[in-house]
Amino acid sequence: MSKTQVATCINGDTHEFLCDTHQTLLDVLRHELDLTGSKEGCATGDCGACSVMLDDRLVCACLVLGVEVDGKEIETIEGMSSGSGLHAIQQKFIDLAALQCGICTPGVLVATKALLTKNKNPSEEEVRFWLAGNLCRCTGYDKIVRAVLEVAADMRNA
Amino acid sequence: MNDMTQSNLERALKIVGTRPARPDGVDKVTGRALFGSDKSLPNMLVGRVLRSPYAHAKIISIDTSKAEALNGVKAVITCADFEDFPSEFVPNGEMVVNLKDITRNIMAREKALYVGHTVAAVAATSDEIAEKALGLIDIKYEVLPHVLEVEDAERPDAPLLHEDMITIGVEPAPKKASNVAKRVEFGFGDVEKGFAEADLIVEREFTTQQVHQGYIEPHACLASVSEDGQADLWCTTQGAFVVRNFCSKLLGLSAAQIRVTASEIGGGFGGKTVVYLEPLALALSRKSCRPVKMDMSRAEVFTSSGPTSGAKIWVKIGVKNDGRITAGDCVLKYQAGAFQGAPVGPGAMCAFAPYDLENVRAVGYDIVVNRPKVAAYRAPGGPISEYGVESVLDEIAIKLKIDPIEIRLKNAAKEGTIAPYGPKLGPIGMIETLEAAKAHPHYSAPLGPNQGRGVASGFWFNIGGETSSSITINEDGTVGLTLGTTDIGGSRASMAMMASEELGVPMDLIKPVIGDTNSLGFNFLTGGSRATFSTGMTVVRSTREAIEELRKRAALLWEVDLDQVEWVDGHARLIAGDEPKTMSLAQIAKQAGKTGGPIMANCSMNVTGAGPSLGTHIVDVEVDTETGKVSIVRYTAIQDAGKAIHPAYVEGQMQGGAVQGIGWALNEEYIYNDKGQLENAGFLDYRIPVCSDVPMIDTVIVEVPNPNHPYGVRGVGETPIIPPLAAISNAVSRATNIRFNELPLSPPKVLARLMHG
Amino acid sequence: MAQLILTGSLKNLTKGVGAFNIQAKNVHQLVGELKQICPVLAPLIESEGFAVAIDGEIYQDILFAPIGENSEVHLIPPIGGG
Ligand code: FES
Ligand code: FES
Numbered sequence: 001m002s003k004t005q006v007a008t009c010i011n012g013d014t015h016e017f018l019c020d021t022h023q024t025l026l027d028v029l030r031h032e033l034d035l036t037g038s039k040e041g042c043a044t045g046d047c048g049a050c051s052v053m054l055d056d057r058l059v060c061a062c063l064v065l066g067v068e069v070d071g072k073e074i075e076t077i078e079g080m081s082s083g084s085g086l087h088a089i090q091q092k093f094i095d096l097a098a099l100q101c102g103i104c105t106p107g108v109l110v111a112t113k114a115l116l117t118k119n120k121n122p123s124e125e126e127v128r129f130w131l132a133g134n135l136c137r138c139t140g141y142d143k144i145v146r147a148v149l150e151v152a153a154d155m156r157n158a
Numbered sequence: 159m160n161d162m163t164q165s166n167l168e169r170a171l172k173i174v175g176t177r178p179a180r181p182d183g184v185d186k187v188t189g190r191a192l193f194g195s196d197k198s199l200p201n202m203l204v205g206r207v208l209r210s211p212y213a214h215a216k217i218i219s220i221d222t223s224k225a226e227a228l229n230g231v232k233a234v235i236t237c238a239d240f241e242d243f244p245s246e247f248v249p250n251g252e253m254v255v256n257l258k259d260i261t262r263n264i265m266a267r268e269k270a271l272y273v274g275h276t277v278a279a280v281a282a283t284s285d286e287i288a289e290k291a292l293g294l295i296d297i298k299y300e301v302l303p304h305v306l307e308v309e310d311a312e313r314p315d316a317p318l319l320h321e322d323m324i325t326i327g328v329e330p331a332p333k334k335a336s337n338v339a340k341r342v343e344f345g346f347g348d349v350e351k352g353f354a355e356a357d358l359i360v361e362r363e364f365t366t367q368q369v370h371q372g373y374i375e376p377h378a379c380l381a382s383v384s385e386d387g388q389a390d391l392w393c394t395t396q397g398a399f400v401v402r403n404f405c406s407k408l409l410g411l412s413a414a415q416i417r418v419t420a421s422e423i424g425g426g427f428g429g430k431t432v433v434y435l436e437p438l439a440l441a442l443s444r445k446s447c448r449p450v451k452m453d454m455s456r457a458e459v460f461t462s463s464g465p466t467s468g469a470k471i472w473v474k475i476g477v478k479n480d481g482r483i484t485a486g487d488c489v490l491k492y493q494a495g496a497f498q499g500a501p502v503g504p505g506a507m508c509a510f511a512p513y514d515l516e517n518v519r520a521v522g523y524d525i526v527v528n529r530p531k532v533a534a535y536r537a538p539g540g541p542i543s544e545y546g547v548e549s550v551l552d553e554i555a556i557k558l559k560i561d562p563i564e565i566r567l568k569n570a571a572k573e574g575t576i577a578p579y580g581p582k583l584g585p586i587g588m589i590e591t592l593e594a595a596k597a598h599p600h601y602s603a604p605l606g607p608n609q610g611r612g613v614a615s616g617f618w619f620n621i622g623g624e625t626s627s628s629i630t631i632n633e634d635g636t637v638g639l640t641l642g643t644t645d646i647g648g649s650r651a652s653m654a655m656m657a658s659e660e661l662g663v664p665m666d667l668i669k670p671v672i673g674d675t676n677s678l679g680f681n682f683l684t685g686g687s688r689a690t691f692s693t694g695m696t697v698v699r700s701t702r703e704a705i706e707e708l709r710k711r712a713a714l715l716w717e718v719d720l721d722q723v724e725w726v727d728g729h730a731r732l733i734a735g736d737e738p739k740t741m742s743l744a745q746i747a748k749q750a751g752k753t754g755g756p757i758m759a760n761c762s763m764n765v766t767g768a769g770p771s772l773g774t775h776i777v778d779v780e781v782d783t784e785t786g787k788v789s790i791v792r793y794t795a796i797q798d799a800g801k802a803i804h805p806a807y808v809e810g811q812m813q814g815g816a817v818q819g820i821g822w823a824l825n826e827e828y829i830y831n832d833k834g835q836l837e838n839a840g841f842l843d844y845r846i847p848v849c850s851d852v853p854m855i856d857t858v859i860v861e862v863p864n865p866n867h868p869y870g871v872r873g874v875g876e877t878p879i880i881p882p883l884a885a886i887s888n889a890v891s892r893a894t895n896i897r898f899n900e901l902p903l904s905p906p907k908v909l910a911r912l913m914h915g
Numbered sequence: 916m917a918q919l920i921l922t923g924s925l926k927n928l929t930k931g932v933g934a935f936n937i938q939a940k941n942v943h944q945l946v947g948e949l950k951q952i953c954p955v956l957a958p959l960i961e962s963e964g965f966a967v968a969i970d971g972e973i974y975q976d977i978l979f980a981p982i983g984e985n986s987e988v989h990l991i992p993p994i995g996g997g
Contacts, residue, residue: 036196037189039424041374042456046841049374077189086187094183097806100647100814102186103193103375103424128850135841137372137425138647140813141849143806254993327924342992344923431995503992519923534995580922580989581968619994623975685995766974866972 006070010035011079019066026050026061028069029076037077037106041135048134051107051114052076058114060133077106080113088158089113089151098147100138108134112148120156124149173659174869177806180651181670182422191422194378194394195453202380203232203281205435205442205452206288208295209462210270210277213304213528213834214317217270217277217297224294225280230287233445234295235438236278237267241410248407259497261408263531264437270299271319271496272528273835274461276434281442281450304528304834308470308491311337311527319496319526337526339498344506344579345519352485352517356476360554364546365900366883367827368468368493370460371535372818372846375424377463378453381439385447389416393436396426396644397683401436402675408437409444416440419674420644427818428534431683434463460839464533465828467492467500473509473546477554481565485517486510486578490543492524495531500524504619505539507579509547511617512566512588512772514575528834534685536815537618537876541822541883545901548614548884553897562613562888563596566774571617584769587798587862588615591774594858600776600794608781609791610893615774616880618687620873622765625692626679629657629700631708631757635744637661639670639697642681643689647814647875648807652690653697655803656869660701662728663743679762687873690803691768691864696761698868703759711753712741767866771874773797775816775881779889786909788824788890794856795881800864800872812878813855819882821847825902917986919945921956925990928955937988942967943978945988956990965990 003018010033017032026043029035029052041047043062050061053075061076080087089112092098099105108131115122115130122130127148128141136144185191222234243257261267266277278295282288303317310316318335325332327341353359379393389411395401398420406413423430435452443450454463474487488509492500502522509520520543555562570588577583595601595613605611630638641653650670658665682688709723712730716723716739723730730746732739750757778792795812802808825845829837838844863870883901891897896911919935926933935952939945942960945967949957959965966975968989974980975993982988 030196034198035189036192039193039375040195041376041424042841044456044840044842046456047374081188086184090184090187093187094179097177097180097648097804097810099183099186100807100810101373101375101423101425102182102191103373103422105186106189109187124854125850132848132850135374135846135848137374137427137818137846138814139810140815140817140855141847141852142813142855143810145849145854327927329927342924343927346922501995504994507991507994538995579991580920581973581987581991582971584971619973621975621994764975764977766977766980767972 004067006067008069008072008074010074011076021065021067023066024062025064025066025069028066029061035076035078039103039106041103048111049104049107051110051134053110053114058111077110080109088155092147092151096143096147096150098139098143104134104136108136108144116152116155120152122152171659173655173665174803175805177804178651178655178665180648181654182645182650193375193424194421197380197392197421198451199380199382199449202449202451203283203446204285204288205279205281205439205450206292207276207438208278208292210266210273210275212270212299212301213273214302215270215299216302217266217268218300219298220278221296222278224296225291228287228291228294230283231280231291232283232448233281233442234278234291235441235445237265239441239445240265240408242267257407260404263497264408264434272530274458274530275496276462279438279442281446305337306527306529306830306834308493308525308527311525319528323526338523339494339526340524342503342506342522343519347517349485349487349517349519353476356484357479358554358557359474359476360550361474362550362899364471364473364549366469366542366545367901368465368529369822369826370465370844371427371429373425373427373429376454376456376459377435379436379439380449380451381436381443382449383440383444387411387415389440391416391418391436391440392421393418394421394423394430396423396430396646396685397681398644398675399642399680400431400683401433404433405437405440409440417674417676420672423644423646426646427536428538428685429463431534431685432464456841457839460844461836462530464495464531466535466538467494467532467542469493469542471543471546473550475550475554477558479558481558481560481568483513483515483569486515486547487519488543488546490520490522492522492539492542493529493532494524494526495529496526497531498524498526500532501534501539503539505543508540508617508619509543510578512571512615513569514571515578518578520578536818536879540616540618541819541880544616544880545883545887549887549899552612552884552888563592566615567592585862585865586770586772587860588772590860590862591615591772591796591798594796594860595774595776598776598794598858600792600856605778606780608783608893609778610889610891611776611778612885612887612889612892613774613776614881614884614888615772616877617770617772618876618880619770620687620691620768620876622692622768623682623688624680624764625696626681626760626762627693627696627700628678628758628760629704631704631743631747631750633747633750635667635742635747637663637668639668640673640677641670641693642673642678643693644684645672646684647810648804649689649693651807652803653693656694656697657701660698661705661743662726687771687875688768691867691871691873692765694803694871695765695867696763700759700761703761704757707757707759708743708746711746711750714753715741715749769800769864769866769872771798771872771877773877773881775885777882777885777889779886779893781890781893781908783912786905786912788903788908790820790852793853794858795878796858796860797874797877798860798862798872799874800867801861801870802859803869803871805859808859808874809857811874812857815875815878816855816882817847817852819879820852820886823883823886823901823903825904827902917982917984917988919988925956929953939982941979941981942974945982960990966993
């Protein structure tokens with residue numbers, strides 16, 4: 001099977017890779033590019049552990065094909081903290097203990113950042129429905145929702 | 159209680175009880191943390207598993223020659239690659255395991271016993287080739303009739319999973335084989351006499367379905383066995399040492415030949431206490447002399463790793479008109495899956511354990527069926543039996559017009575109560591959690607239309623067990639901790655906190671890491687709510703030993719006797735003399751080389767004295783009478799933690815356990831078709847609670863110290879999954895005036911009862 | 916004198932005998948003594964890894980847990996967990 005050449009920009013850096021037509025973006029990130037921060041919980045779009053931004057759209061990387069991202073911009077969890085330290089959302093999750101095992105955390109953080117870009121003042125219900133695609137089996141969601149609401153308030157006041 | 163313990167419980171704590179950032183936090187929020195499938199090695203192969211399509215079938219023959227001939231395939235394994243074992247119970251840490259069963263569960267031998275049972279595995283240079291190779295393995299099966307439910311499995315004419323299984327625990331031993339592996343019985347007094355004294359007797363049957371732990375990270379591992387038989391294994395597990403022992407036995411390697419390193423673990427809840435892929439990856443690597451990486455798909459996690467039992471149970475309780483229980487009796491029938499080992503023993507032991515009874519009996523049956531072999535799931539066995547008891551108690555409270563908390567208070571177990579499994583209980587917090595529930599504003603808040611409020615309590619033993627950890631004082635005054643229990647939800651933080659509290663140095667100078675199986679003595683796994691309790695015990699002891707050594711070095715430098723030096727706030731201090739003289743930990747550490755060498759201490763022990771943790775939950779539900787959908791409107795979880803080292807992570811355990819219980823009560827179940835195939839092997843159809851399904855989970859931490867732990871810790875992880883099942887069922891029953899006795903309370907089931915009573 | 920108390924399944928095994936006086940000063944000695952006074956129970960502790968509760972305190976696999984003059988000893992199955 002011949003491979004397709006794909007050129008993309010991931011977390012601000014250009015990347016070129018060869019990929020099989022059936023390979024998902026998640027596969028490419030994890031196995032070809034060693035960006036293992038995006039997690040695979042299901043590979044069927046049900047758990048959100050693989051959440052990434054694709055041209056400003058929140059997607060499940062397991063539902064996107066590698067060849068589809070040619071010419072597009074991708075942001076993964078690895079791109080969330082800048083050189084100057086953690087993103088406010090990341091810090092808040094640590095401060096409020098909004099993670100236990102942490103396997104869902106990259107996806108939840110990427111999804112949260114996407115929410116707060118669109119909606120600076122989400123209600124608890126809006127947070128809960130936005131994150132309904134990000135499964136967490138450890139926390140019962142309580143501390144995650146509190147962290148999102150609190151960091152949204154901090155960011156509004158910043 | 160020794161003096162050290164006493165002084166700790168009384169002295170003002172600076173770190174313990176606060177909420178510092180966890181040491182592994184940054185790695186986890188940046189994607190740096192390496193989980194089971196995040197690691198690779200050069201020249202690595204991919205391993206894949208061939209699984210039985212049949213629920214019960216004899217394996218007539220396996221031909222792997224075509225698969226082996228495929229270019230890129232480097233190894234194919236079947237049961238022929240594993241030694242067989244006689245049926246014999248051998249200890250592995252605190253577990254007693256039967257290697258005959260384990261070797262058959264990781265790789266089917268004579269028969270495939272459930273859909274998804276491993277029958278062969280391959281290692282190849284790519285996923286595609288491995289997949290293709292699986293298709294080339296030729297297996298001839300003779301399909302046998304299968305059995306999925308306990309009531310079918312115990313019929314005399316049921317198909318037998320194991321032709322030689324004679325029920326243990328029945329006198330005289332039955333002559334004929336059956337699917338009933340074991341009968342257990344606990345209790346004392348005379349239940350018949352107790353029922354004769356009762357003013358009211360309620361007797362009910364309940365059904366619960368098989369549910370999965372649902373950890374988000376699938377099983378994964380990376381094995382590398384070199385030509386000289388040295389093996390390295392990286393895997394996601396609750397217990398690296400337990401994995402090492404399993405694998406060394408299954409593969410005929412010595413413990414010294416296998417080094418297991420636990421990856422970060424993406425949830426386990428009991429499900430990652432046994433081995434599935436690990437021995438296969440090692441065997442494939444041994445055969446190919448190349449590293450082999452394996453991971454399960456989500457569907458494989460559901461079909462082929464261990465969920466917990468579905469069950470049929472019967473509960474009978476007799477009471478006086480004032481609510482005092484005169485007798486409690488129950489019969490529990492738990493699915494074991496394909497091999498014996500349902501958690502029916504602990505289920506029977508804790509069924510009535512929250513209560514102080516004179517006449518009590520709990521009988522349990524461990525029954526094999528053609529489903530995956532169950533594994534531990536949070537408080538294994540407890541949620542099911544206690545669901546039945548707590549439901550009957552609620553019905554009694556309604557019939558007697560007694561408040562559900564009052565009836566529990568009236569019968570609550572306390573220090574000195576004889577537990578249904580025999581011994582007397584030490585101090586426990588049942589009454590305290592009930593009082594806290596009664597006083598909570600939630601309990602007196604008004605309810606809306608179609609809403610109901612349910613209450614239930616739960617009991618779990620908690621355990622200690624073999625534990626080993628070490629502490630090193632670095633020459634710059636920082637501290638290293640090496641721990642042997644997997645950190646599954648923040649235990650590195652609580653260990654560093656206890657060491658910080660003891661040493662009197664800031665927590666950020668302490669670096670805790672999880673050691674591999676070569677760095678410490680044996681550690682039993684993280685489970686049974688033992689990590690904070692047991693590892694905490696060894697950390698406190700080894701830290702105290704290090705402090706003793708620090709004092710010795712200071713005494714040497716000051717040229718005084720050891721008893722002239724005390725340890726206060728991170729400093730050695732000279733007791734006598736007019737001038738207050740102190741030396742900081744860093745100052746002592748700097749000269750360690752010159753005063754006798756590096757300072758380190760370790761503690762290895764078999765920890766005892768775990769204290770049971772009791773919990774009481776309050777839940778408000780709203781029932782949609784059109785659709786039968788039950789919504790959780792408000793939830794409060796109250797639990798005795800003994801002492802919360804890091805309260806945020808204690809709350810997190812309570813909240814996470816409660817929501818798993820909510821899933822168990824409302825939605826989750828394994829659905830099989832008539833061929834014994836699992837029809838909902840994915841998160842879309844096996845629906846665990848999502849963020850929008852639940853409200854905030856309010857928590858109240860009660861602290862009745864465990865006298866056997868230096869800080870009073872009990873362990874909190876197991877108990878919170880117990881009360882939700884009955885609390886929710888009781889709330890739905892109260893909201894609808896219909897008694898429900900079947901889980902999950904999914905919309906179709908609730909609607910059917912609403913329509914037909 | 917210390918007593919071994921049996922309830923439930925174990926009492927069924929001993930045909931209804933619910934208590935034995937024991938001399939053992941620790942669990943190790945108890946295993947030996949059981950072989951003499953109640954042979955049906957001995958294999959349980961040895962092979963199935965039964966835990967022992969001494970005056971309410973549970974000892975799992977601890978041979979040298981002390982048994983006092985007037986201790987109450989129970990045999991219980993080992994407890995694991997999730
Ligand atoms: S791995 Fe993509 S949604 Fe689960
Ligand atoms: S923290 Fe474990 S799944 Fe969310």
